[in-house]
Amino acid sequence: MARFCLLGPVQMIVGERSVPLGGTGVRSVLAMLLLEPNQVVPLDRIVDVLWAHEPPASARTMIQGYVSRLRQRITEADAGGVHILTTPPGYRLVVDESLIDVTVARSLLARARGLPAARRAELLDEANALWRGPALADLGGRVSAPELTELRLAILEARFDAQLELRRHREIIGELTQLIEAQPFRERLVAQLMLALYRSDRRATALEAYQLFAHRAAQELGMDPGPQLRDLHARVLRDDTALLEPNPDPVVTPKVGVLVPAQLPRAPSGFAGRGDEIDWLTTLLPPGETAAIGVLAGPAGVGKTALAVLWAHRVAGAFPDGQLFASMRGFDEQHTPVRAADVLTQFLLALGVAVDDVPIELDDRATLFRSILADRRVLVVLDDARDGEQIHPLLPAGSSSFVLVTSRVRLDGLVARTGARMLTLGTLGPDAAESLIEHMAGTPAHAHDRELRRRLARLCGYLPLALRVSAARLAGNPQWTVEDLVTELTDERSRLGALDLEESDTSVRAALDVTYRSLRAELAETVRYLGLFPGTRLGPHPVAALCGSDVDAARRRLRSLASSFVVTETSRDVFVMHDLIRLHAQELAETELSEVDVEAAGRRLLRYYLTGAESARELLRHGEVRSGGNGLSSAREAAEWIDQEWANLLAVVESGSDADEEVLRLARLAAEFSEGTRALGPAALSRLVRLVV
Known part of the structure; x- marks a missing residue:
């Protein structure tokens, strides 16, 4: 059985032997496929990444050659169940994700949460040992994966917390000092170093560490240390001996429990296209100290929620403190829009706040929510928002969290007020639309009906909801042919009726009617x-x-x-x-x-x-x-x-x-x-x- 490594040089290992893969181009393509396992990686995106948007005329041919060589290496290595599919508009690596070291590291981090300190330290040491150097070390910077840096920092920070609880404070001072030189603005690391120094009878050095951070933050970022770090500084100043006692709570996290929410809905199947939109979302990921907000806006049925949830699952590892999800029901005929106060209650409980400790007033709930997220990295997805006022109390401030909002209306006011970035989502391209139909219908298109499927996609206006309904009708009614459905949809008088699923709330007409009402x-x-x-x-x-x-x-x-x-x-x-x-x-x-x-x-x-x-x-x-x-x-x-x-x-x-x-x-x-x-x-x-x- 093959194993795949990204946390260091890119490798495929069979047994104890590293399989020769070839040059940087081949390894870069493999890395991109492994970063999005079992998902289609568009060919155009591979070209853009490998040649920094300035590809040679032969770029596509070269990529095809790289993929051919990878397939040959996988076959020769007898990798068992691993193969690369050509799936328009790109390629998909079919693989058991537990064979990828990145997935193993994320799993170990998740398993460690809430366990006794000794067991946490073992699991986190195991996760940290998966790094054999900088991630993607042999690609010369051609493929960027900032989420891998965040994953390692999350593992290290959790590991230091466990070691502090185990009284191993002297052992981690050198490692923390070196890491802070590389990551000078990670307040959690600074707090851990201060606590380790204080417990090692080096109170003056602990205060110096705080002053160095405060000076750097003021000079380079124009900001003060966060409230929790300031509180720790004050306790060291007054020689609070309670700091000497091991504490299972992270030193810069409020004492609201140890829950790590994972509220994302199931990722959609049969997803096709949207490579540019996924890339755009990824560019918005915060660098680590500043909250960011992205907005996906577009008409009913265009696939905003599907894209948001799919992307959120792909980057979940970059948010080790959890993922929060709320349907705001901004455009739901059966329900009134959800109140921000109710969503805040849901989020606070998910983050470990006791029911009796949830504040009564909206402003107080919002303040507590922002305080809890101040030093956490959480992904917040707010789906189907009606307007900016509905979601504004749900936005973190000054944290490294990320908020993704979807809406059927342009949220220009939110953009102006918060500096959010907004992308208007259009219909799918023809190739992606055909791929979606093929996946949902469950049968590949043969030469004689490929043109009919293209006509079907055009009659659906390349709208994802309409495409999914049409494909579901083909899959659920074997007696129906593509030609039958094309004939029905060609008549404009019956087209919307044909895009309804019986005994289901999935309907193009209903989706459009909600917007109208x-x-x-x-x-x-x-x-x-x-x-x-x-x-x-x-x-x-x-x-x-x-x-x-x-x-x-x-x-x-x-x-x-x-x-x-x-x-x-x-x-x-x-x-x-x-x-x-x-x-x-x-x-x-x-x-x-x-x-x-x-x-x-x-x-x-x-x-x-x-x-x-x-x-x-x-x-x-x-x-x-x-x-x-x-x-x-x-x-x-x-x-x-x-x-x-x-x-x-x-x-x-x-x-x-x-x-x-x-x-x-x-x-x-x-x-x-x-x-x-x-x-x-x-x-x-x-x-x-x-x-x-």
Whole structure:
């Protein structure tokens, strides 16, 4: 059986023999696959890492060669159950994770928590012995893994705590002093050194260690020592002999128990794509002394929670003090949004605070939460947040923890207030969408139906929720073929219905409806009217016509809808809707608008385009417009208006009645424009000819 080592030079060991792997490139690829075992590592990311975003033209071919050599080495070594799969968009190493030294180290750290000091020290010595030098030592810095540095520091700090409890304070002074030189701002290490020195009758040296840290922190970081380190300093100053007694509690952790929460939900299966987004999240990891906040925002069904949970599992080892998770229910029709006070209670109990010690007031709970996390490294995931105010009391301050928030709305206020970093999550790429379908359906695509699966992915709009529902239907109904499902989804009238799972709460329509029901009244009204729009390119002027509002109000409404991801602003004052959101809006228009409203909105929109087209013709012919004009004042503006609105204008004509005189007038104008610089497709041309003649 093979073992894999990252905590030192990168190695594959069979028995007691290290298997020759090849050059740095081969070992770097193996390291990247081992850092994310059983997960797809995108080829593009491997290229970027190995060549620092400046790859040679042959980079992909070289990676393929590295992978081929690794497969050969694994086969020759008879590694038993270990193999590398080509899984678009990259490669996946299938391996028992207990064969990787990093996983073993994390497991030993977790097992040690809460045990008697002697047993803790044994397990942590065993974990520390796994390091054979700096992690990834032979890769020349090509592959970066800061989580491995954090893992070793967590193991060492826990080991020093156990040794202090065992009265081995003299034995660890030299090791602590050397480690602090490399990590001068780790307050927990400084506190452990001070305590070891004080117990070794070196009180003055303990105070010097504190002063050195305080001076460095002030000069280089502009900050003071934390409250717990200041408290320890004060106790050493007054010669508090209670410090001489062994204490099972870490010296810089409040006495609130020894629980290490692990609240992350199960990681999703069949995950595909998102390599760039995962890399972006990893760049946000705090360096060790400053809290960081990341926000994943995006529309319903785009996979925000799946990405957050998957990434959180991958980096959990960098947070040895635990992982906290809360569903904030910001957009849940069945429940009201969760109060921050209730989440704080949940978190405090998970961190070991006794029920009777949880403060009553929200501010007091938040203060205690921040105090507990002040010297801990905890990952906090807040899923489905409604707004910044809901989550602000849950944010740590001045710690090395990390907070990841997901939301269906842009949290611009949180970004402005806290300096959080925000990423808007879009739909999947075509290759990742096909991979997801293939994994969920449970059968590989053969040549004859690969194109059908591509069509299926397109009809799902590359939306992860829609893709998962479609794949689940294929997996759960063997009598259904991909062609059957594509045929059903091709009909726009039945597409949303086809993206529901019976006897399940998994539904694209339901997910979109939750977002819609959460909107303010005027925004919900706008969505209903957008369901009447026959074109694809939305702007303030036509939306103002549809809604019967002024242009400024329409622009504000569109931008508010963009903040909730109902529409997307592709450029200034140009908005589009995802196909599935558009179909949902059409259903809302059919069920929630009266016939009178529909007729009036359609007439306003038709007259907007008719007025604009007539004004554009006058400007192009005579250089002036006699009345109205939709704001057009020159031939150049007229030409630009025609260019921008041409597809919408044709869509309005196509959707109008043959017997409507205003539709006929607009059709004639479109025919005139088409004789100039505009070309018509066969269907549009046939329609115009029929109307005009």
